[in-house]
Amino acid sequence: AYGIGLTKDSVVGGxxxxxxxxxxxxxxxxxxxxxxxxxxxxxxxxxxxxxxAPAVTLVSQSATSNTIEWTALDDPNPQDSTTGxxxxxxxxxxxxxxxxxxxxxxxxxxxxxxxxxxxxxxxPTKLGRRLVDxxxxxxxxTYTYRVYGYRYRRDDLLTVTDDTTARGRQYTDQRWAExxxxxxxxxxxxxxQASRLQICPGDTVTLTTTTTNAVLYEWTVNNxxxxxxGTTRIVVRSTGEYRLIIRGAEGCSAVSDxxxxxxxxxxxVEIRPSGxxxxxxxxxxxxxxxxxxxxxxxxxxxxVIPGAxxxxxxxxxxxxxxxxxxxxxxxxxxxxxxxxxxxxxxFRVEPAVVDFGTIGQCKTDTTVIVEIVxxxxxxxxxxxxxxxxxxxxxxPAPGFQVPAGKRQTVTLVFAPSGPGTxxxxxxxxxxxxxxxxxxxxxxxxxxx
Numbered sequence: 001a002y003g004i005g006l007t008k009d010s011v012v013g014g015x016x017x018x019x020x021x022x023x024x025x026x027x028x029x030x031x032x033x034x035x036x037x038x039x040x041x042x043x044x045x046x047x048x049x050x051x052x053a054p055a056v057t058l059v060s061q062s063a064t065s066n067t068i069e070w071t072a073l074d075d076p077n078p079q080d081s082t083t084g085x086x087x088x089x090x091x092x093x094x095x096x097x098x099x100x101x102x103x104x105x106x107x108x109x110x111x112x113x114x115x116x117x118x119x120x121x122x123x124p125t126k127l128g129r130r131l132v133d134x135x136x137x138x139x140x141x142t143y144t145y146r147v148y149g150y151r152y153r154r155d156d157l158l159t160v161t162d163d164t165t166a167r168g169r170q171y172t173d174q175r176w177a178e179x180x181x182x183x184x185x186x187x188x189x190x191x192x193q194a195s196r197l198q199i200c201p202g203d204t205v206t207l208t209t210t211t212t213n214a215v216l217y218e219w220t221v222n223n224x225x226x227x228x229x230g231t232t233r234i235v236v237r238s239t240g241e242y243r244l245i246i247r248g249a250e251g252c253s254a255v256s257d258x259x260x261x262x263x264x265x266x267x268x269v270e271i272r273p274s275g276x277x278x279x280x281x282x283x284x285x286x287x288x289x290x291x292x293x294x295x296x297x298x299x300x301x302x303x304v305i306p307g308a309x310x311x312x313x314x315x316x317x318x319x320x321x322x323x324x325x326x327x328x329x330x331x332x333x334x335x336x337x338x339x340x341x342x343x344x345x346x347f348r349v350e351p352a353v354v355d356f357g358t359i360g361q362c363k364t365d366t367t368v369i370v371e372i373v374x375x376x377x378x379x380x381x382x383x384x385x386x387x388x389x390x391x392x393x394x395x396p397a398p399g400f401q402v403p404a405g406k407r408q409t410v411t412l413v414f415a416p417s418g419p420g421t422x423x424x425x426x427x428x429x430x431x432x433x434x435x436x437x438x439x440x441x442x443x444x445x446x447x448x
Contacts, residue, residue, distance in 0.1 A: 043104060047170040048073045048083050048149040054177035056145045061184070063251020065134035070147045070177045075125040084124035086148040086171065087131055090117040093144045093181055102148055102173040117146070139252030140186050147177040187214060187248035190256040197259075199239065200331035201266045207242060208233045209256070214246035239263045267291055267333035269325055276339040277315075278378075280433035284316040287338055293325035315340045344376035345435035347402065349428060356391075356414035356443035365415035367394060372410055372428060372437070374402040380430040382408075388424040390416040391441045402430075414443040 051072045059067040075083040086108060090097065094117065101114040112119045120133055137143075149172040188211065195206040207219070209232050219226040221240040228234055236242075244256040270290045277285045289296055289311045298308035300319040315321055320337040327333070350371045359366055374380050380402045385393040394411040402408040416422065423442040430436070 043170050046151050047172060048075065048151045050074070050149065050172070050175065050177070054147070054172075054175060056147055056177045056179035058179065058182050059130065061182070061250055063247075064137055065132050066137060066143060066145075066182055066184075067130065067132045068145050068179060069130045070145075072129055073125055073149045078124065078126040081124040081126060083149070083151045084122065084127075085129065086122050086150055087120045088114065088117045088146045088148075089120050089133060089135075090115075090144050090146070091141055092116045093142070094146060094178070099173070102171050104170050104173070106171075107169070120145075122150075137184060139184055139250070142181045142183045144181050145179040148172050149176075184250050184252060185248075186252045187211070187246055187254045189254045190214075190244045190246050192242060192244055192256050192259045194242075194259055194261065198262050198264050198329065199237075200264050200329070202237075203331075204235050204237050205261055206233065206235050207244075207259070209244055209246075211244075211246055213248070215249050216247040218245040218247075219243070220245065236261075264327075264329050264331050267293070267325060267327050267331055269293075269323060269333040269335035271321070271323060271335045271338050274336070274338055276341060278341050278343050279315075280343050280345070282316075283433075284314045285340060286312055286314050287321055287323075288312045289323045289325065289335065291325060291333070291335075293333075294328045294330075295326045297324045298322070299324060318342050343378050343433050345378045345380060345430065345433045346376040347372055347374045347380055347428075347430060347435065347437050349373075349437050349439040351439075353440045353442060354412060354426075356412075356441070358444040358446060359414070359416070360446055365413050366443070367411055367413045370410050370412060370439075372402050372408045374404055374406050374408075376435075377404050378432060379403050380432075380435065382428055382430050384429040386427045386429065387412070387441065388422065388426060390414060390422055390443065391426065412441070414441070416443065416445045419445045419447045 051074050054071045056068055056070045059069050061067070070085070073083055073085070086102070096115065097117060098115045101108075108114070108119055108122065110119055110122050118135070120135065121131060133143075133145075150169050152169050190209045190211040193208050193210075199205050209217075212232060217231045219228075219230055219234055220243050221236070221238060223241075223243075226234060226236060226242075228236065239261045241258045241260050243258050245253055247253045268291065272288050272290055273285070279285050293311075296309055296311050298305045298313045299322045300315075300317070302320075302322075305313070311323075313321070313323075318341055320339050322335050322337050324332065324334045350373055354368055354370055356366050356368055372382065382398055382400055382402065384398055387393065392413050392415070394413050396408075396410070400408065421442075421444040423440065425438055426441045427436050427438045
Protein backbone atom coordinates (compact mmCIF):
# COMPACT_ATOMS: atom_id res chain seq x y z
CA ALA A 1 0.00 0.00 0.00
CA TYR A 2 2.98 2.32 0.58
CA GLY A 3 4.67 1.77 -2.73
CA ILE A 4 4.87 -1.99 -3.37
CA GLY A 5 7.46 -2.94 -5.91
CA LEU A 6 9.32 0.34 -5.65
CA THR A 7 12.74 0.87 -4.15
CA LYS A 8 12.51 1.45 -0.45
CA ASP A 9 13.29 4.95 0.79
CA SER A 10 15.48 3.79 3.57
CA VAL A 11 16.68 0.97 5.62
CA VAL A 12 15.26 0.62 9.08
CA GLY A 13 18.18 1.58 11.22
CA GLY A 14 16.61 2.81 14.41
CA UNK A 15 13.49 3.44 16.38
CA UNK A 16 12.45 6.59 14.50
CA UNK A 17 13.45 5.43 11.00
CA UNK A 18 10.36 3.37 10.22
CA UNK A 19 8.98 3.70 6.72
CA UNK A 20 5.55 3.85 8.37
CA UNK A 21 6.12 7.45 9.50
CA UNK A 22 4.32 9.28 6.67
CA UNK A 23 6.28 12.55 6.70
CA UNK A 24 9.77 11.38 7.48
CA UNK A 25 11.85 13.86 5.50
CA UNK A 26 15.25 13.52 7.06
CA UNK A 27 16.07 10.07 5.67
CA UNK A 28 19.36 9.57 3.93
CA UNK A 29 18.00 8.95 0.43
CA UNK A 30 15.29 11.59 0.77
CA UNK A 31 18.02 14.09 1.49
CA UNK A 32 19.70 12.88 -1.72
CA UNK A 33 16.58 13.78 -3.73
CA UNK A 34 14.90 10.37 -3.88
CA UNK A 35 11.12 10.72 -3.62
CA UNK A 36 9.53 9.42 -0.45
CA UNK A 37 6.74 7.25 -1.87
CA UNK A 38 5.26 6.73 1.57
CA UNK A 39 4.90 10.49 1.93
CA UNK A 40 3.24 10.78 -1.48
CA UNK A 41 0.68 8.21 -0.48
CA UNK A 42 -0.31 9.95 2.72
CA UNK A 43 -0.34 13.36 1.02
CA UNK A 44 -2.64 12.18 -1.74
CA UNK A 45 -5.07 10.48 0.62
CA UNK A 46 -5.10 12.98 3.48
CA UNK A 47 -4.36 16.50 2.16
CA UNK A 48 -7.60 18.57 2.54
CA UNK A 49 -9.36 20.05 -0.50
CA UNK A 50 -10.80 23.56 -0.95
CA UNK A 51 -14.48 23.84 -1.80
CA UNK A 52 -13.71 26.63 -4.31
CA ALA A 53 -10.79 28.66 -5.56
CA PRO A 54 -9.16 29.68 -2.26
CA ALA A 55 -9.16 33.37 -1.34
CA VAL A 56 -9.13 35.65 1.72
CA THR A 57 -11.39 38.72 1.84
CA LEU A 58 -11.57 41.70 4.19
CA VAL A 59 -14.96 41.73 5.90
CA SER A 60 -14.52 44.90 7.97
CA GLN A 61 -11.89 47.19 9.39
CA SER A 62 -11.99 49.15 12.64
CA ALA A 63 -9.62 51.38 14.55
CA THR A 64 -7.91 48.38 16.15
CA SER A 65 -8.68 45.33 14.04
CA ASN A 66 -9.13 43.69 10.65
CA THR A 67 -11.84 41.06 10.22
CA ILE A 68 -11.10 38.53 7.47
CA GLU A 69 -12.90 35.53 5.99
CA TRP A 70 -11.63 32.78 3.72
CA THR A 71 -12.79 29.94 1.45
CA ALA A 72 -13.94 26.82 3.28
CA LEU A 73 -12.22 23.43 3.22
CA ASP A 74 -14.17 20.29 2.40
CA ASP A 75 -14.62 18.62 5.79
CA PRO A 76 -17.42 16.01 5.98
CA ASN A 77 -16.84 15.45 9.68
CA PRO A 78 -15.86 18.76 11.36
CA GLN A 79 -16.56 17.47 14.86
CA ASP A 80 -13.49 15.21 14.83
CA SER A 81 -11.26 18.34 14.72
CA THR A 82 -8.75 16.67 12.39
CA THR A 83 -9.12 19.27 9.60
CA GLY A 84 -8.51 22.97 10.02
CA UNK A 85 -6.81 26.21 9.05
CA UNK A 86 -3.38 27.74 9.57
CA UNK A 87 -3.74 31.57 9.40
CA UNK A 88 -0.71 33.79 8.74
CA UNK A 89 -0.21 37.55 8.53
CA UNK A 90 2.71 39.28 6.83
CA UNK A 91 3.62 42.97 6.47
CA UNK A 92 5.90 42.31 3.47
CA UNK A 93 3.28 40.67 1.26
CA UNK A 94 4.94 37.23 1.78
CA UNK A 95 7.86 38.38 -0.33
CA UNK A 96 10.69 35.98 0.41
CA UNK A 97 8.42 33.83 2.57
CA UNK A 98 10.22 30.56 3.51
CA UNK A 99 7.92 28.09 1.75
CA UNK A 100 9.74 25.14 3.32
CA UNK A 101 8.39 26.20 6.71
CA UNK A 102 4.98 24.85 5.64
CA UNK A 103 5.97 21.18 5.37
CA UNK A 104 3.92 18.08 5.86
CA UNK A 105 4.46 16.72 9.30
CA UNK A 106 5.77 20.00 10.75
CA UNK A 107 4.20 21.18 13.98
CA UNK A 108 3.54 24.95 13.90
CA UNK A 109 2.49 26.86 17.01
CA UNK A 110 0.22 29.89 17.30
CA UNK A 111 2.29 33.06 17.62
CA UNK A 112 5.31 31.56 15.83
CA UNK A 113 7.30 33.65 13.33
CA UNK A 114 7.81 32.13 9.88
CA UNK A 115 10.17 34.53 8.20
CA UNK A 116 8.43 37.93 8.39
CA UNK A 117 5.00 36.29 8.81
CA UNK A 118 3.22 35.70 12.12
CA UNK A 119 1.02 32.68 12.86
CA UNK A 120 -2.25 34.25 14.04
CA UNK A 121 -4.14 31.03 14.72
CA UNK A 122 -4.36 27.28 14.12
CA UNK A 123 -7.97 26.17 14.39
CA PRO A 124 -10.19 23.24 13.38
CA THR A 125 -12.92 23.91 10.83
CA LYS A 126 -15.66 23.70 13.44
CA LEU A 127 -14.45 27.06 14.88
CA GLY A 128 -15.39 28.80 11.64
CA ARG A 129 -13.55 30.60 8.88
CA ARG A 130 -13.69 34.18 10.12
CA LEU A 131 -10.96 35.83 12.21
CA VAL A 132 -10.83 39.19 14.00
CA ASP A 133 -7.18 40.22 13.94
CA UNK A 134 -6.49 42.75 16.68
CA UNK A 135 -2.87 41.81 17.39
CA UNK A 136 -0.79 44.98 17.22
CA UNK A 137 -2.57 46.48 14.19
CA UNK A 138 -0.54 49.61 13.43
CA UNK A 139 -1.34 52.67 11.37
CA UNK A 140 0.70 53.21 8.26
CA UNK A 141 1.17 49.46 7.72
CA THR A 142 -0.03 47.10 4.99
CA TYR A 143 -1.07 43.56 5.90
CA THR A 144 -1.49 40.45 3.75
CA TYR A 145 -3.22 37.34 5.08
CA ARG A 146 -2.61 33.75 3.97
CA VAL A 147 -4.55 30.64 5.02
CA TYR A 148 -3.35 27.04 4.59
CA GLY A 149 -5.50 23.98 5.15
CA TYR A 150 -4.30 21.00 7.20
CA ARG A 151 -5.52 17.51 8.12
CA TYR A 152 -4.69 15.28 11.07
CA ARG A 153 -2.41 15.97 13.91
CA ARG A 154 1.31 15.93 14.57
CA ASP A 155 3.08 12.84 13.25
CA ASP A 156 2.57 9.71 15.28
CA LEU A 157 5.69 7.95 16.54
CA LEU A 158 5.96 4.22 16.82
CA THR A 159 5.66 4.51 20.56
CA VAL A 160 2.03 5.43 19.87
CA THR A 161 1.13 3.23 16.90
CA ASP A 162 2.67 0.75 14.50
CA ASP A 163 3.99 1.52 11.06
CA THR A 164 0.79 0.43 9.28
CA THR A 165 -1.49 2.96 11.00
CA ALA A 166 0.85 5.89 11.65
CA ARG A 167 -0.61 9.26 10.62
CA GLY A 168 0.77 12.79 10.28
CA ARG A 169 -0.33 16.34 9.43
CA GLN A 170 -0.66 17.25 5.75
CA TYR A 171 -0.81 20.93 4.61
CA THR A 172 -2.10 22.47 1.40
CA ASP A 173 1.39 23.82 0.87
CA GLN A 174 0.94 24.13 -2.91
CA ARG A 175 -2.49 25.79 -2.88
CA TRP A 176 -3.43 28.37 -0.28
CA ALA A 177 -5.86 31.25 0.21
CA GLU A 178 -4.41 34.77 0.21
CA UNK A 179 -5.80 38.27 0.55
CA UNK A 180 -5.00 41.35 -1.44
CA UNK A 181 -2.81 43.79 0.53
CA UNK A 182 -4.92 45.47 3.22
CA UNK A 183 -3.67 48.92 4.15
CA UNK A 184 -4.22 50.67 7.44
CA UNK A 185 -3.08 53.99 6.12
CA UNK A 186 -2.68 57.27 7.93
CA UNK A 187 -5.01 60.01 6.69
CA UNK A 188 -3.47 62.84 4.69
CA UNK A 189 -1.98 65.49 6.96
CA UNK A 190 -4.55 68.29 7.30
CA UNK A 191 -3.70 71.88 6.40
CA UNK A 192 -5.05 74.81 8.44
CA GLN A 193 -6.06 78.12 6.85
CA ALA A 194 -6.58 81.21 9.03
CA SER A 195 -8.70 84.24 8.20
CA ARG A 196 -5.84 86.31 9.65
CA LEU A 197 -2.63 85.60 11.55
CA GLN A 198 -2.79 88.68 13.78
CA ILE A 199 -5.84 89.75 15.73
CA CYS A 200 -6.82 92.94 17.46
CA PRO A 201 -7.92 92.83 21.11
CA GLY A 202 -11.44 91.40 21.30
CA ASP A 203 -11.42 90.20 17.69
CA THR A 204 -11.86 86.64 16.44
CA VAL A 205 -10.08 84.51 13.86
CA THR A 206 -11.61 81.72 11.80
CA LEU A 207 -9.59 78.53 11.33
CA THR A 208 -10.62 76.09 8.61
CA THR A 209 -9.37 72.95 6.92
CA THR A 210 -10.29 71.41 3.58
CA THR A 211 -10.01 67.89 5.01
CA THR A 212 -13.58 66.55 5.05
CA ASN A 213 -13.21 62.75 5.18
CA ALA A 214 -12.21 62.41 8.84
CA VAL A 215 -14.49 60.97 11.52
CA LEU A 216 -12.99 63.04 14.34
CA TYR A 217 -11.52 66.56 14.42
CA GLU A 218 -9.62 67.73 17.50
CA TRP A 219 -8.29 71.30 17.59
CA THR A 220 -5.62 72.28 20.09
CA VAL A 221 -3.97 75.52 21.15
CA ASN A 222 -0.58 75.33 22.84
CA ASN A 223 -1.12 71.53 23.03
CA UNK A 224 -4.36 71.91 24.99
CA UNK A 225 -7.86 71.16 23.63
CA UNK A 226 -9.63 74.21 22.25
CA UNK A 227 -12.64 74.87 24.54
CA UNK A 228 -15.04 75.19 21.60
CA UNK A 229 -16.58 72.46 19.51
CA GLY A 230 -15.90 72.21 15.82
CA THR A 231 -15.13 70.07 12.85
CA THR A 232 -13.66 71.64 9.73
CA ARG A 233 -14.16 75.22 11.02
CA ILE A 234 -13.76 76.94 14.38
CA VAL A 235 -13.86 80.59 15.50
CA VAL A 236 -11.47 81.53 18.31
CA ARG A 237 -10.37 84.63 20.22
CA SER A 238 -7.18 83.41 21.87
CA THR A 239 -3.66 83.76 20.54
CA GLY A 240 -1.28 80.80 20.47
CA GLU A 241 -0.08 77.85 18.40
CA TYR A 242 -2.98 75.94 16.86
CA ARG A 243 -2.94 72.38 15.50
CA LEU A 244 -5.57 70.05 14.09
CA ILE A 245 -5.59 66.32 14.81
CA ILE A 246 -7.85 64.23 12.59
CA ARG A 247 -8.79 60.56 12.85
CA GLY A 248 -9.83 58.51 9.85
CA ALA A 249 -12.40 55.73 9.67
CA GLU A 250 -9.63 53.16 10.17
CA GLY A 251 -8.67 54.76 13.48
CA CYS A 252 -5.42 56.29 12.26
CA SER A 253 -4.53 59.91 13.00
CA ALA A 254 -2.67 62.76 11.35
CA VAL A 255 -1.56 66.09 12.79
CA SER A 256 -1.33 69.36 10.91
CA ASP A 257 1.62 71.70 10.97
CA UNK A 258 1.14 74.43 13.58
CA UNK A 259 -0.24 77.85 12.74
CA UNK A 260 0.49 80.71 15.13
CA UNK A 261 -1.98 83.50 15.90
CA UNK A 262 -0.47 86.60 17.51
CA UNK A 263 -2.02 89.70 19.08
CA UNK A 264 -1.77 93.22 17.75
CA UNK A 265 -1.37 95.96 20.37
CA UNK A 266 -4.45 97.91 21.36
CA UNK A 267 -4.05 101.52 20.17
CA UNK A 268 -3.93 104.23 22.82
CA VAL A 269 -5.97 107.18 21.58
CA GLU A 270 -5.37 110.66 23.00
CA ILE A 271 -6.93 114.06 22.28
CA ARG A 272 -5.35 117.44 22.95
CA PRO A 273 -6.46 119.53 24.71
CA SER A 274 -7.95 117.04 27.16
CA GLY A 275 -10.29 117.25 30.09
CA UNK A 276 -13.02 119.91 30.17
CA UNK A 277 -12.80 122.86 27.79
CA UNK A 278 -14.97 125.96 28.32
CA UNK A 279 -15.80 128.36 25.52
CA UNK A 280 -17.88 131.47 25.22
CA UNK A 281 -21.07 131.41 23.24
CA UNK A 282 -20.13 131.61 19.54
CA UNK A 283 -16.49 130.68 20.16
CA UNK A 284 -14.81 127.33 19.33
CA UNK A 285 -11.96 125.05 20.38
CA UNK A 286 -9.84 122.87 18.09
CA UNK A 287 -9.43 119.25 19.19
CA UNK A 288 -6.58 117.13 17.77
CA UNK A 289 -6.11 113.34 17.83
CA UNK A 290 -2.45 112.68 18.63
CA UNK A 291 -2.53 108.99 17.60
CA UNK A 292 -1.54 108.19 14.02
CA UNK A 293 -4.24 106.08 12.38
CA UNK A 294 -5.58 104.97 9.02
CA UNK A 295 -9.08 106.34 9.68
CA UNK A 296 -10.67 108.81 12.09
CA UNK A 297 -14.29 109.27 13.09
CA UNK A 298 -15.36 111.99 15.54
CA UNK A 299 -18.34 111.66 17.85
CA UNK A 300 -20.30 114.12 19.97
CA UNK A 301 -22.33 112.69 22.83
CA UNK A 302 -21.83 109.22 21.32
CA UNK A 303 -23.17 110.12 17.87
CA VAL A 304 -21.09 110.28 14.71
CA ILE A 305 -20.44 113.81 13.44
CA PRO A 306 -21.03 113.67 9.66
CA GLY A 307 -17.94 114.53 7.63
CA ALA A 308 -15.61 114.67 10.65
CA UNK A 309 -12.99 112.19 9.42
CA UNK A 310 -9.70 114.03 9.93
CA UNK A 311 -7.36 114.04 12.89
CA UNK A 312 -8.68 117.47 14.01
CA UNK A 313 -12.09 118.98 14.59
CA UNK A 314 -13.31 122.46 15.54
CA UNK A 315 -15.85 122.13 18.35
CA UNK A 316 -18.38 124.99 18.47
CA UNK A 317 -21.15 123.29 20.42
CA UNK A 318 -21.35 121.88 23.87
CA UNK A 319 -20.93 118.13 24.19
CA UNK A 320 -18.63 115.22 25.00
CA UNK A 321 -16.24 114.74 22.08
CA UNK A 322 -14.41 111.50 21.24
CA UNK A 323 -12.45 110.21 18.27
CA UNK A 324 -12.69 106.62 17.07
CA UNK A 325 -9.78 105.32 15.00
CA UNK A 326 -8.64 102.26 13.10
CA UNK A 327 -4.93 101.51 12.78
CA UNK A 328 -3.28 100.40 9.57
CA UNK A 329 -3.71 96.80 10.81
CA UNK A 330 -7.43 97.42 11.34
CA UNK A 331 -7.42 97.55 15.15
CA UNK A 332 -10.06 99.93 16.53
CA UNK A 333 -9.57 102.37 19.38
CA UNK A 334 -11.51 105.19 20.98
CA UNK A 335 -10.33 108.12 23.05
CA UNK A 336 -11.53 109.33 26.43
CA UNK A 337 -14.12 112.08 26.12
CA UNK A 338 -13.19 115.76 26.05
CA UNK A 339 -15.99 117.79 27.55
CA UNK A 340 -16.72 121.10 25.81
CA UNK A 341 -18.93 123.48 27.77
CA UNK A 342 -20.21 127.01 27.09
CA UNK A 343 -19.39 129.56 29.80
CA UNK A 344 -22.58 130.63 31.54
CA UNK A 345 -21.80 134.32 32.06
CA UNK A 346 -25.15 136.01 32.79
CA PHE A 347 -26.03 138.78 35.18
CA ARG A 348 -28.59 141.55 35.68
CA VAL A 349 -28.85 144.87 37.45
CA GLU A 350 -31.58 145.45 40.02
CA PRO A 351 -33.55 147.54 39.69
CA ALA A 352 -33.69 147.59 35.92
CA VAL A 353 -34.62 151.29 36.07
CA VAL A 354 -32.50 153.27 38.51
CA ASP A 355 -34.37 156.44 39.41
CA PHE A 356 -32.31 159.11 41.16
CA GLY A 357 -35.32 161.40 41.64
CA THR A 358 -35.11 165.22 41.53
CA ILE A 359 -32.24 167.34 42.74
CA GLY A 360 -33.27 170.77 44.02
CA GLN A 361 -31.41 174.08 44.18
CA CYS A 362 -29.53 173.13 47.31
CA LYS A 363 -27.93 169.82 46.15
CA THR A 364 -25.31 169.09 43.52
CA ASP A 365 -25.66 165.29 43.41
CA THR A 366 -27.43 162.25 44.80
CA THR A 367 -26.47 158.54 45.14
CA VAL A 368 -28.38 155.28 44.69
CA ILE A 369 -27.38 151.73 45.64
CA VAL A 370 -28.09 149.03 43.06
CA GLU A 371 -27.31 145.26 42.96
CA ILE A 372 -25.50 143.23 40.34
CA VAL A 373 -26.98 139.71 40.41
CA UNK A 374 -24.80 136.89 38.91
CA UNK A 375 -27.31 134.52 37.28
CA UNK A 376 -24.77 132.22 35.59
CA UNK A 377 -22.38 129.44 36.57
CA UNK A 378 -19.18 131.44 36.06
CA UNK A 379 -17.58 133.93 38.42
CA UNK A 380 -17.69 137.42 36.92
CA UNK A 381 -15.26 140.29 36.96
CA UNK A 382 -16.94 143.64 36.34
CA UNK A 383 -14.60 145.47 34.01
CA UNK A 384 -16.51 148.63 33.06
CA UNK A 385 -19.56 150.77 33.82
CA UNK A 386 -21.03 152.46 30.74
CA UNK A 387 -23.02 155.39 32.15
CA UNK A 388 -24.31 158.52 30.37
CA UNK A 389 -22.99 161.99 31.25
CA UNK A 390 -24.10 163.11 34.68
CA UNK A 391 -23.96 159.56 36.11
CA UNK A 392 -20.93 157.74 37.56
CA UNK A 393 -19.84 154.62 39.47
CA UNK A 394 -18.83 155.50 43.01
CA UNK A 395 -17.89 152.11 44.42
CA PRO A 396 -16.52 149.57 44.14
CA ALA A 397 -14.11 150.49 41.40
CA PRO A 398 -14.15 148.38 38.17
CA GLY A 399 -12.30 145.07 38.53
CA PHE A 400 -14.39 143.70 41.37
CA GLN A 401 -15.76 140.15 41.25
CA VAL A 402 -19.23 138.74 41.62
CA PRO A 403 -19.12 134.99 42.34
CA ALA A 404 -21.54 132.67 40.57
CA GLY A 405 -24.99 132.87 42.12
CA LYS A 406 -24.09 135.85 44.32
CA ARG A 407 -25.06 139.55 44.53
CA GLN A 408 -22.88 142.64 44.77
CA THR A 409 -24.07 146.11 45.85
CA VAL A 410 -22.86 149.03 43.77
CA THR A 411 -23.18 152.76 44.49
CA LEU A 412 -24.00 155.12 41.62
CA VAL A 413 -24.09 158.91 41.70
CA PHE A 414 -26.18 161.42 39.74
CA ALA A 415 -24.41 164.80 39.43
CA PRO A 416 -25.81 166.66 36.44
CA SER A 417 -24.04 169.74 35.14
CA GLY A 418 -27.22 171.64 34.54
CA PRO A 419 -30.97 171.55 34.93
CA GLY A 420 -33.10 169.13 33.04
CA THR A 421 -34.45 165.58 33.00
CA UNK A 422 -32.25 162.65 31.88
CA UNK A 423 -33.45 159.09 31.11
CA UNK A 424 -30.85 157.10 29.19
CA UNK A 425 -29.60 153.48 28.84
CA UNK A 426 -26.56 152.29 30.81
CA UNK A 427 -24.74 148.98 31.22
CA UNK A 428 -22.09 147.05 33.08
CA UNK A 429 -19.54 144.90 31.23
CA UNK A 430 -17.91 141.78 32.65
CA UNK A 431 -15.53 138.98 31.87
CA UNK A 432 -15.47 136.22 30.81
CA UNK A 433 -16.98 136.36 27.36
CA UNK A 434 -17.59 140.15 27.44
CA UNK A 435 -20.89 139.65 29.21
CA UNK A 436 -23.02 142.75 29.74
CA UNK A 437 -26.19 143.76 31.55
CA UNK A 438 -28.26 146.80 30.49
CA UNK A 439 -30.37 149.01 32.69
CA UNK A 440 -31.81 152.57 32.59
CA UNK A 441 -30.76 155.56 34.67
CA UNK A 442 -33.14 158.43 35.26
CA UNK A 443 -32.78 161.76 37.08
CA UNK A 444 -33.92 165.40 37.12
CA UNK A 445 -32.45 168.69 38.26
CA UNK A 446 -34.42 171.86 38.74
CA UNK A 447 -33.21 175.28 37.71
CA UNK A 448 -30.87 177.04 40.13
